Amino acid sequence: xxGKTALVTGGSRGIGRATCLALAREGxxxxxxxxxxxxxxxxTVADIEALGGEAMMVEADVSDPDSVAGMxxxxxxxxxxxxxxxxxxxxxxxxxxxxxxxxxxxxxxxVNLDGTYLPVMAVKDGMLDRGYGRIVCIASIAGLRARGRMxxxxxxxxxxxxxxxxxxxxxxxxxxxxxLAPGLIETEMGASMGAEAxxxxxxxxxxxxxxxP
Numbered sequence: 001x002x003g004k005t006a007l008v009t010g011g012s013r014g015i016g017r018a019t020c021l022a023l024a025r026e027g028x029x030x031x032x033x034x035x036x037x038x039x040x041x042x043x044t045v046a047d048i049e050a051l052g053g054e055a056m057m058v059e060a061d062v063s064d065p066d067s068v069a070g071m072x073x074x075x076x077x078x079x080x081x082x083x084x085x086x087x088x089x090x091x092x093x094x095x096x097x098x099x100x101x102x103x104x105x106x107x108x109x110x111v112n113l114d115g116t117y118l119p120v121m122a123v124k125d126g127m128l129d130r131g132y133g134r135i136v137c138i139a140s141i142a143g144l145r146a147r148g149r150m151x152x153x154x155x156x157x158x159x160x161x162x163x164x165x166x167x168x169x170x171x172x173x174x175x176x177x178x179x180l181a182p183g184l185i186e187t188e189m190g191a192s193m194g195a196e197a198x199x200x201x202x203x204x205x206x207x208x209x210x211x212x213p
Contacts, residue, residue, distance in 0.1 A: 161181065
């Protein structure tokens with residue numbers, strides 16, 4: 001990744017933050033996207049710079065087309081054309097089917113699914129023109145397994161998996177598209193599921209624990 005420019009959505013916390021640091025260690029210039037927590041994004045940039053890397057923070061709502069377009073323009077101006085995109089921004093919420101609403105359904109789909117689609121579409125033409133690109137979409141094991149109390153979340157992540165697979169076929173060989181489907185990870189979003197759910201999911205895992213970013 002030496003000399004490459006990476007854009008990580010949701011890069012200020014959790015899996016996104018860990019990804020930013022890992023890419024910086026490999027020599028990439030890293031754009032840390034955030035939507036509201038500027039302090040966390042600033043801390044991630046500072047940690048990258050402490051490693052001797054180059055980074056910038058860029059605010060954008062990944063569910064909004066204009067915001068995403070502005071994000072990509074800012075990154076290209078600050079760090080250069082995007083060579084690697086990691087779509088890590090997302091939200092999760094456990095809910096009983098009797099509590100589901102169309103509003104909560106649309107909100108999660110807009111962040112998790114639209115928030116994957118929009119950044120990918122914003123960078124793929126430039127990657128194709130240059131003949132090089134790498135895209136990694138962060139999904140979830142919930143997109144592969146039925147989760148009765150996470151119908152909306154599971155559906156959104158199943159969509160991310162199908163989207164990534166289709167893009168891999170459509171954009172190759174110039175752009176490689178991959179998708180990761182992690183289990184429960186020790187992050188703020190993971191902690192929001194509650195102690196009971198975390199214990200149940202840890203017990204289901206072969207290693208009997210949740211992952212760490």
